[in-house]
Amino acid sequence: MIKNVGIVGAGQMGCGIAQVSAAAGYKVHIYDISADRVEAGLATINGNMARQVSSGKLTDEERKKALSLIKGSADVNDLSPMDLVIEAATEDESVKRKIYGQICPVLKADAILATNTSSLSITRLASATDRPERFMGIHFMNPVPVMKLVELVRGIATEEGTFSTAKQFVATLDKTITVAEDFPAFIVNRILLPMINEAIYTLYEGVGSVDAIDTAMKLGANHPMGPLQLADFIGLDTCLSIMQVLHDGLADSKYRPCPLLVKYVEAGWLGRKSGRGFYDYRGEVPVPTR
Structure with missing residues (x-):
């Protein structure tokens, strides 16, 4: 029975998972090594929920109740009472392994540990x-409060009880579950990222401009957002790391990251979060950079 949910990482994903968990009535504790990030994360959740109230998706009472269930700290020992801990750190295996080394000794013996890896x-x-x-994968989509899907992924050792508990937990968050096998990038990113990578190749080879490619896919394939705009939203560093996981894990040349994607990441042009990617976000409206 899950009552207390721990979140490791006070970034965009961690805060989104904390928000939907508290809205569903769970007690939530956000842990991050940086107390400043925890504070900023709690402020972000407060702002997000205030917007939900003003748009009529939430009552002010519901907002107050959810916020009262969320706490945060930079003390790893605060995770010890948690029934389920979801790690939502950066998409870097060595970072995640280091985190598990720090948090596993303080967790209850029967606590479930999950990762939000994509x-x-x-x-x-x-x-x-x-x-x-x-241990298993509970992969939420970004932005968590808006996106309906959660991918559940079992490892070779994951017990049936762990899987069914995770399934019940996600169902209470008003999300739809899809079950993926443990292969590189699972379902969503296995299909989505090569499409984004192909859009970058289309730009790299001069087939179309940023604007032409995004307009073509929005109006020609009915996508809500063009693939280059979406890449900027995801973060070009994240796009690159997922393509590298696919390329390394499946050893197929069709997953080779586009050299232009590599170049943008090397330039520090990571998309919306850094102010520049395939679009420049530093002015009033985003302007294509190519």
Whole structure:
């Protein structure tokens, strides 16, 4: 029975997961090594929920109740009472392994540990913990409060009880579950990222401009957002790391990251979060950079 949910990482994904968990009535604790990030994260959740109230998606009472259930700190020991801990750190295997080394010793023996990884091997990450049977992937989509889907991914050692508990938990968040096997990038990113990478190749080879490619896919394929705009939203560093996971894990040349994507990341043009990517976000309206 899940009552207390721990979130590791006070970034965009961690705060989104904390928000939907508290809105569903769970007690939530956000842990991050930076107390400043925890503070900023709590402020972001407050702002997001205030916007939901003003748009009529939430009452002020519901907002206050949810916020009262969320706490945060930079003390790892605060995760010890948690029934479920979801790690939502950066998409870097060595970082995640290091985190598991720090948090596993303080967790209850029967606590479930989950990762929000969007592409890394669940089986391999589980082997870095003291509880591979009670470890699995619970992959939320960004932005968490808006997106309806959650991918559930079992590692080779994940027990059936762990999987069914995770399934019940996600169902209470008013999300739709899809079950993916533990192969690189699972379902959504296995299909989505090569499409984005192909859009970048289309730009790189001069087939179309940024504006032409995004307009073509929005109006020609009925996508709500063009693939280059979406890449900027995801973060070009994240796009590159997922393509590298696909390329390394499946050893197929069709997953080779586009050299232009590599160049943008090397330039520090990571998309919306850094102010520049395939669009320049530093002015009033985003302007294509190519």
